[in-house]
Amino acid sequence: MDYSRQLTLHDFTEDHQKKLASSSVLIVGCGGVGCLIALYLAGAGVKNLSLLDMDVVSESNLHRQIVYTIAEKGQKKATLLAEKVKALNPSVNATAILTPIFSDNAVDLFLPHDVVIDASDNVYTRYLCSDAAVIAGHKRGRPVPLISAASVGYAMSIESVCLSSSQPCYRCRHSRPPRRGRERTATTTGVLGPVSGIAGTCAACECIKLLCGDLGGDLREKRLTIDVHSWTCIMAKVSGTQKAGCICEKMWSGEVDEPVEEVGYRNQPPFTDKDEKQEKDETDEKE
Numbered sequence: 001m002d003y004s005r006q007l008t009l010h011d012f013t014e015d016h017q018k019k020l021a022s023s024s025v026l027i028v029g030c031g032g033v034g035c036l037i038a039l040y041l042a043g044a045g046v047k048n049l050s051l052l053d054m055d056v057v058s059e060s061n062l063h064r065q066i067v068y069t070i071a072e073k074g075q076k077k078a079t080l081l082a083e084k085v086k087a088l089n090p091s092v093n094a095t096a097i098l099t100p101i102f103s104d105n106a107v108d109l110f111l112p113h114d115v116v117i118d119a120s121d122n123v124y125t126r127y128l129c130s131d132a133a134v135i136a137g138h139k140r141g142r143p144v145p146l147i148s149a150a151s152v153g154y155a156m157s158i159e160s161v162c163l164s165s166s167q168p169c170y171r172c173r174h175s176r177p178p179r180r181g182r183e184r185t186a187t188t189t190g191v192l193g194p195v196s197g198i199a200g201t202c203a204a205c206e207c208i209k210l211l212c213g214d215l216g217g218d219l220r221e222k223r224l225t226i227d228v229h230s231w232t233c234i235m236a237k238v239s240g241t242q243k244a245g246c247i248c249e250k251m252w253s254g255e256v257d258e259p260v261e262e263v264g265y266r267n268q269p270p271f272t273d274k275d276e277k278q279e280k281d282e283t284d285e286k287e
């Protein structure tokens with residue numbers, strides 16, 4: 001693979017290329033966001049790509065999952081994407097993971113990777129990925145940076161969490177998931193296809209920057225939101241400190257070694273009857 005065009009960039013060096021050539025990235029979700037991330041990272045020369053998705057290609061998703069074709073309908077997306085990655089750059093190791101991500105396998109899946117990108121279309125998976133990144137980072141003594149990229153409606157957003165032992169996790173900034181039935185998804189709200197592409201390309205850029213380490217700034221204290229309906233682009237300043245009592249703060253401070261139910265490491269779907277009761281109690285208290 002010829003990387004000359006990125007090596008021509010004024011601050012992109014051979015050392016950066018070597019870093020990418022020894023890096024491993026896990027992409028959770030091979031849909032409209034994840035498929036572009038995989039191809040761009042493969043093009044950039046990221047050596048090992050793990051592609052997690054258990055779903056198959058369906059026609060109603062092709063408007064944004066544009067690397068797949070109608071002829072591939074019904075086939076496993078992760079398997080197809082691994083083949084496309086290899087076709088683009090044969091020097092990349094692309095591994096399809098065809099299992100769902102749950103609390104009992106997430107940490108093991110995260111451990112061998114330098115960066116994890118949550119490109120799932122499920123808001124509850126964001127919390128699972130965040131918790132797993134915290135626990136895996138603590139377990140190996142080195143953080144597991146997590147990029148969270150999402151698109152719904154006409155808007156996308158992206159942020160990076162768990163970048164160090166003192167940086168916040170996703171749960172620090174978004175304390176709890178929406179209640180069941182209130183989440184916005186491509187199925188319930190719709191999504192404009194290219195918006196998923198924007199999320200994917202932004203996530204690929206952020207991943208390359210995190211892996212290289214010194215190509216400008218990263219999103220550690222920023223959240224980028226782009227709304228193409230109003231053509232609004234917001235780079236919001238977000239907290240760079242851990243929330244007291246959050247799972248990340250407890251684990252990195254040594255207060256707990258193992259995740260316990262109270263700190264939020266939940267199976268999927270994470271909202272249990274206990275959660276609903278807790279939320280109702282909190283609502284009652286406010287009233």
Ligand SMILES: [Zn+2]
Nearest residue numbers: 169172246248
């Ligand atoms: Zn946290």
